[in-house]
Amino acid sequence: MRPLLAARTRRARPPYSAPRSAAPRSGGSPLTSLPPLPDQPLSPLDGRYRAAVGGLADFLSEAGLNRARVEVEVEWLIALTDRAVFGTSPLSDADKERLRALYRDFGQAEIDWLAAKEAVTRHDVKAVEYLVRDRLAALGLDAIAELTHFACTSEDINSASYALTVKRAVEGVWLPALDSVITKLRELAEEHADAAMLSRTHGQPATPSTMGKELAVFAWRLERVRGRIAASEYLAKFSGATGTWSAHLAADPDVDWQAVSREYIEGLGIDFNPLTTQIESHDWQVELYDHMRHAGGILHNLATDIWTYISLGYFAQIPVAGATGSSTMPHKINPIRFENAEANLEISGSLLHSLSQTLVTSRMQRDLTDSTTQRNIGVAFGHSLLALDNLRRGLDAISLSRDVLADDLDHNWEVLAEAIQTVIRAEVVAGRSTITDPYALLKDLTRGHRVGAAELAEFVEKLEIGDAAKQRLLALTPAAYIGVAEQLAR
The missing domain is CATH 1.10.275.10 (Fumarase/aspartase (N-terminal domain))
Incomplete structure (x- = not known):
């Protein structure tokens, strides 16, 4: 057997050719002979997720x-x-x-x-x-x-049509979906304004905040970008083959065709671009899609943070009757809404970036790259809308575990090191302490190991600081060390 195997390994490999259909090992038929499926959508947006995005x-x-x-x-x-x-x-x-x-x-x-x-x-x-x-x-x-x-070129019709359809999709479908997420975040921020939690800068225990304040940050960021999206221009041109109104003037040189075109376009409820080539230059689309991509980045950040809070046990997921989390582990409730949102925001962001990159350029007075590109606007919007739908549903299905937040804080008293060294600095400036390098003093005490309430209290008692400052520090707990977080959340 060995010589035969050796001969087989030495045989020259044939040039590549398309693989033949493999015959099934038992029963069935080759893949190429499978009957075609009934007419099916290729995109999941028109199939599995149609109900969530159909309005577009x-x-x-x-x-x-x-x-x-x-x-x-x-x-x-x-x-x-x-x-x-x-x-x-x-x-x-x-x-x-x-x-x-x-x-x-x-x-x-x-x-x-x-x-x-x-x-x-x-x-x-x-x-x-x-x-x-x-x-x-x-x-x-x-x-x-x-x-x-x-006197129209196709792009007179197209630019106005895209301005109308995109404007209506943004204002009638996409912005209301974004608003629903922002509204939910505001509700949660208010509800959890006083829920003290351990912050985790770089993933490590850090100065406490409140869950409400952290959610309010996302609402604030999204509202800011939303304002820019809501203020978008939707520009159209209506100036003929190369943007010069040549045919119009040839037909009647006594008509102020520029004024006629402006009045017509603005009468449609969109904005007029007076200076173009054959096409409207699409700069308004680039601006809009970049703002939407920015909003998507913030939403992606929200999805990953909520996912992480769920992983830490800060949020519990509310079970849905009849739903399955894992096909093999019955106990699981997977954070699929946030994972789905994350993936769809990545797809949407890539498409919106591609739209911006492509639409900003047209060779000379016109090329056709924008035609195919613009037909994918709905795909980019669809994945973004699907993400918003998942985020809204996901936020509706979580419950804050305040006991977990409290326990986490109680196991991380070392986060008060910042407060103690800052108070010492203030006391030194006020002439009530001669301690040198307060930061190093607290670093030696807390860095790299846990310090409990008793150790910190003993340390504070021995500090050379004013009595009022000492009493403030002795009364301080991680749960109370939240600054104005509650006010910010509200």
């Missing part, structure tokens, strides 16, 4: 984008006829309402129509233009058909 689909899906495109096209028609351009007359209120129904009642019929038309045109915005023209004919408004998409 009204705005950031392909259908949501197309509905906004129809809205922009229709409102442009109305704006032009309101100005009676080229001898037209303003539409009646009834006709305006029938036109607006094209996007207000946008549904499966329009989705299917656009899919069929785009399969022919190979151009999504052109398909929308044809849809509007088709509906104008059905409404008996053929006379204004040539005003559909008048």
Whole structure:
């Protein structure tokens, strides 16, 4: 047997080729012959987590984008006829309402129509233009058909549509979800404002705080970034093929097309960018996504801190009837909400960073990299929204273990070393003590080993300091050494 084995090991390895389907060892069929599954979503956002993020689909899906495109096209028609351009007359209120129904009642019929038309045109915005023209004919408004998409480039329609959909997604879905987390943090901060806890700077016992104050820090940080997100601009351009209004002026040089465009865009409830190339430069998107990523970083910090507090026993998780923590260890309640939030914030943060990096650049007057990139806005928002949903649920399912906090403090009296050496310094300055290097004195007493209440009391009794200072130190406990933490939390 040995010569045969040796010969096999010396044989030259063939060049790489795609592996053949392995035949099953017993029963079944090769993987390649497995029947296809019924139509299934590839992304978990459209499958497992659809219920948590579905609200974004009204705005950031392909259908949501197309509905906004129809809205922009229709409102442009109305704006032009309101100005009676080229001898037209303003539409009646009834006709305006029938036109607006094209996007207000946008549904499966329009989705299917656009899919069929785009399969022919190979151009999504052109398909929308044809849809509007088709509906104008059905409404008996053929006379204004040539005003559909008048003097527009696709990016006039797209920039306004993305500004509308992103604004609505942020203000109608994402910010309310963030607000729910902030509100819960504020409630917990108030509830636990006086709950003294051992701090752990660098993971080591440190000057005590309160759980309420530590949660209030996160609420404060998030509110600050939220204000910046809420103040975001949502910019659109409406200036033609290269941002010069050339076609507009060729059609009628006597119209102030810049003013018309500004009034139209601002009438949609978004902001106007007057100076662009063929595309709106996306800087507002970069700013928004960077602020959202910043908020995500704070939320990630919250998730990991709460996870750690649970690990330390500071928070107990409230059991959910029928839920399973571990498939093999019945006692476990895993902090899955915070772990899920952590992972989704990392995915969202990466996507938001990629959006910012890509959208800030466009070659010359236009390239198409932004088209594919912007179609992933909903994915980035979805993972962020899913994280917010998990954080809100997770915060609802924890209970503070005040007895654990108290026990932890009682086992770490050495954290009062800071207070003692600081008081000694004050006494030296006041002329009531001649102690030299108070820091070193306390360092020798406490560094690297535990010191209990009795040892600290004995040490303080022997200090050369004023009686009032000595009595303050003797009355001090780790649980009482929290400064203004309670006030800060409230």
